[in-house]
Amino acid sequence: MAKTAALTGVNGLRDIRRSPASHLAEALDAGSVRGQVVLNEGPFQTMAGVRVDPRSEGGSRIAAVTGGLPVRCGEVTGTDSISVLWLGPSEFLVVAPEAAHDSLGGTLIGSLVEALGDAPGQVVDLSANRTTFELSGPQARAVLEKGCALDLHPRSFTPGTALNTEVGNIPVVLEKTGEESFRLFPRASFADFLGRWLLDAMREYGSPEVP
Amino acid sequence: MADLLPEHPEFLWRNPDPKKSYDAVIVGGGGHGLATAYFLAKNHGMTNIAILEKGWLAGGNMARNTTIIRSNYLWDESAAIYEHALKLWEILPEELEYDFLFSQRGVMNLAHTLGDVRESMRRVGANKLNGVDAEWLDPQQVKELCPILNINDNIRYPVMGATYQPRAGIAKHDHVAWAFARKCDELGVDIIQNCEVTGFVKDGNRVTGVKTNRGTINTEKVGLCAAGHSSVLAEMAGFRLPIQSHPLQALVSELHEPVHPTVVMSNHVHVYVSQAHKGELVMGAGVDSYNGYGQRGSFHVIEHQMAAAVELFPIFARAHVLRTWGGIVDTTLDASPIVGTTPVENMFVNCGWGTGGFKGTPAAGLTFAHTIATGTPHELNKPFALERFETGALIDEHGAAAVAH
Amino acid sequence: MLLISCPNCGSRDETEFHYGGQAHVAYPENPNELNDREWAEFLFYRDNTKGAFAERWLHSTGCRQWFNMLRDTVTYDIQAVYPMGAARPDKSAPAPESGTASTAPDSTTTGTAAPSIAATSTATSTAPASATAPEGATK
Ligand SMILES: Cc1cc2nc3c(=O)[nH]c(=O)nc-3n(C[C@H](O)[C@H](O)[C@H](O)COP(=O)(O)OP(=O)(O)OC[C@H]3O[C@@H](n4cnc5c(N)ncnc54)[C@H](O)[C@@H]3O)c2cc1C
Numbered sequence A: 001m002a003k004t005a006a007l008t009g010v011n012g013l014r015d016i017r018r019s020p021a022s023h024l025a026e027a028l029d030a031g032s033v034r035g036q037v038v039l040n041e042g043p044f045q046t047m048a049g050v051r052v053d054p055r056s057e058g059g060s061r062i063a064a065v066t067g068g069l070p071v072r073c074g075e076v077t078g079t080d081s082i083s084v085l086w087l088g089p090s091e092f093l094v095v096a097p098e099a100a101h102d103s104l105g106g107t108l109i110g111s112l113v114e115a116l117g118d119a120p121g122q123v124v125d126l127s128a129n130r131t132t133f134e135l136s137g138p139q140a141r142a143v144l145e146k147g148c149a150l151d152l153h154p155r156s157f158t159p160g161t162a163l164n165t166e167v168g169n170i171p172v173v174l175e176k177t178g179e180e181s182f183r184l185f186p187r188a189s190f191a192d193f194l195g196r197w198l199l200d201a202m203r204e205y206g207s208p209e210v211p
Numbered sequence B: 001m002a003d004l005l006p007e008h009p010e011f012l013w014r015n016p017d018p019k020k021s022y023d024a025v026i027v028g029g030g031g032h033g034l035a036t037a038y039f040l041a042k043n044h045g046m047t048n049i050a051i052l053e054k055g056w057l058a059g060g061n062m063a064r065n066t067t068i069i070r071s072n073y074l075w076d077e078s079a080a081i082y083e084h085a086l087k088l089w090e091i092l093p094e095e096l097e098y099d100f101l102f103s104q105r106g107v108m109n110l111a112h113t114l115g116d117v118r119e120s121m122r123r124v125g126a127n128k129l130n131g132v133d134a135e136w137l138d139p140q141q142v143k144e145l146c147p148i149l150n151i152n153d154n155i156r157y158p159v160m161g162a163t164y165q166p167r168a169g170i171a172k173h174d175h176v177a178w179a180f181a182r183k184c185d186e187l188g189v190d191i192i193q194n195c196e197v198t199g200f201v202k203d204g205n206r207v208t209g210v211k212t213n214r215g216t217i218n219t220e221k222v223g224l225c226a227a228g229h230s231s232v233l234a235e236m237a238g239f240r241l242p243i244q245s246h247p248l249q250a251l252v253s254e255l256h257e258p259v260h261p262t263v264v265m266s267n268h269v270h271v272y273v274s275q276a277h278k279g280e281l282v283m284g285a286g287v288d289s290y291n292g293y294g295q296r297g298s299f300h301v302i303e304h305q306m307a308a309a310v311e312l313f314p315i316f317a318r319a320h321v322l323r324t325w326g327g328i329v330d331t332t333l334d335a336s337p338i339v340g341t342t343p344v345e346n347m348f349v350n351c352g353w354g355t356g357g358f359k360g361t362p363a364a365g366l367t368f369a370h371t372i373a374t375g376t377p378h379e380l381n382k383p384f385a386l387e388r389f390e391t392g393a394l395i396d397e398h399g400a401a402a403v404a405h
Numbered sequence C: 001m002l003l004i005s006c007p008n009c010g011s012r013d014e015t016e017f018h019y020g021g022q023a024h025v026a027y028p029e030n031p032n033e034l035n036d037r038e039w040a041e042f043l044f045y046r047d048n049t050k051g052a053f054a055e056r057w058l059h060s061t062g063c064r065q066w067f068n069m070l071r072d073t074v075t076y077d078i079q080a081v082y083p084m085g086a087a088r089p090d091k092s093a094p095a096p097e098s099g100t101a102s103t104a105p106d107s108t109t110t111g112t113a114a115p116s117i118a119a120t121s122t123a124t125s126t127a128p129a130s131a132t133a134p135e136g137a138t139k
């Protein structure tokens, strides 16, 4: 197992890290229906919870690091490698690739802390708080609609937006990344439940359609 | 179960017009109003009295509850009043000469977590000290008493045991109301339906009459038994009650062969189930979160309770919901009732029984009648005075009453 | 199931929200001077209105912000949604604002300006941001 020096991480902890739905990896693969709907658990991400008044100076400094702050429900801002999801009028979730984490040689958390400075608000490293499910394919929306009350029709829910809501009765952030692809961010303790719930919802697409 | 229901007479009570004046007027013709009038007449010789009901007799929560009767409450004050009620339930069919199908099939309260287990065992101990029959059952014993219960430990909240009260059970709520109504009528009580109280006549701080849609009626005393509408009536009379009215829902399935021999309640996963005499499964859960006088609640509450029921009773997955409904329950912050005097002279209040007042009906009637007749509370309802919210002597029964029953 | 228009997120199912009881109940200004009766009123007594009722709701699975709502407790009709700290919007009832919540800004978002109950999942308006929790927002 060749690992770069950076990814060895703090005290080698990175090597023993398991993602919250890793035990479902085979099941997710087996339950995916190519050409219909595919589900997998995404790679680890660096995530930071930010609370700041976006109109304040602290807010502007944070925005400079993240490539802007979304101003309304649903909006996602960011750069090529950073997404900032709107959670509330003064609460945001910053999502970036794992390597952006300071323990792995990145600078994201540190720069956010520094940008906030003494301003009212907070920056919290939430990288282990949520996992990511990636759901895609022509039936992905239909799967989600079984357990999500939002209007997911493309005229209302467009790529590049994200909503804090419930899927299968549990709280998730639901991001639409493409016409037929979604990312779901459940908290780690719900990963097993949501993974199994999605698999169950996907099952019918593995059988021939009943006319 | 699937027993033949007893025949009841065609005629149970008169439908008199209101008189000009009464010695006492009871507002609300649910179980509590009826029981209060019955004991006023029987124990205190007050027969020149009327029950005023804005709708039809026992069409409120009395017609909507899931009929669970038990007395295994934690605190001394509650155990005393509910156990007294249970003893009355045991003799009432004979006293009222009406078989209202009181069935002492036992009630189980399931424990699903270590916290539940500790709370339950503590309650069993407290019950025994208060002379209330109570046992702790391990999962195997639970299964023996109710074979359709899923006691596997691979479910989200496995059954870790249960408290069991063998003398607890269910009764047929409509028949209970009719039984009281017939006796009230025989004793001379006027039961006046379609008579809504819209205000009160006062002389200074003393109530002297009630205003209704059928005219003003003079009365020496007024007893409020209006359950979900208690705050509305108190406001008309000029005082406040620490009550919030919430929707509480229940449902029944279509009829089934006898499959469920007892009553099972789970505070933790929030459902309680019994099988009525005719064969329908009767289930309920907790209140809807918001205040409501609509006699209906939100569907997700029903969905949640059915999910819990199917996990505990896998065979219910094949049952169908026949109908759902809601009542308006009057909740207090300590989950205990208020029975006693009010800031208005000669006006008395019985309310706050919330999600669990059916079982208390006979004791509410007995103690409230005593309070109205003598002007002072009975030993059993003394602790349940309105003043406790000022003195701080609350009777916090959330542990034993967290789920509706 | 109530369909509630969060001022920040638009129309959402009731399951995403948490009920906060009667609105406009101020914390006593001088707690030390309260007698038992006054404490009882503050701790245990709330209005239990049959009809239009001003109450607090928290969008707990959404933006995690509190707001006020005017709702009919009989029909369950939602008549207005308005910010914490703003006065109750219905004209007839002189807001029982016995020193409520905050210095009540003359809010522009009154009940009538609440997001429509139309089937949009995202809010159409740009909601005013607030970094500090509104006073009285704890339950
Ligand atoms: C779904 C549900 C399930 C329940 N399950 C259980 C259970 O299993 N076990 C248990 O112990 N308890 C249970 N309860 C609680 C129990 O039903 C109540 O606590 C109890 O019925 C209240 O007393 P009551 O019968 O007098 O109320 P009600 O029958 O509601 O009587 C009050 C009456 O007052 C009348 N009234 C109101 N305003 C006026 C007015 N202005 N003028 C004249 N009349 C007026 C109403 O029309 C009504 O008929 C349940 C309740 C519900 C809703």
Ligand SMILES: [Zn+2]
Residues within 6 Å of the ligand: C006, C007, C008, C009, C010, C059, C062, C063, C064, C065
């Ligand atoms: Zn919101």
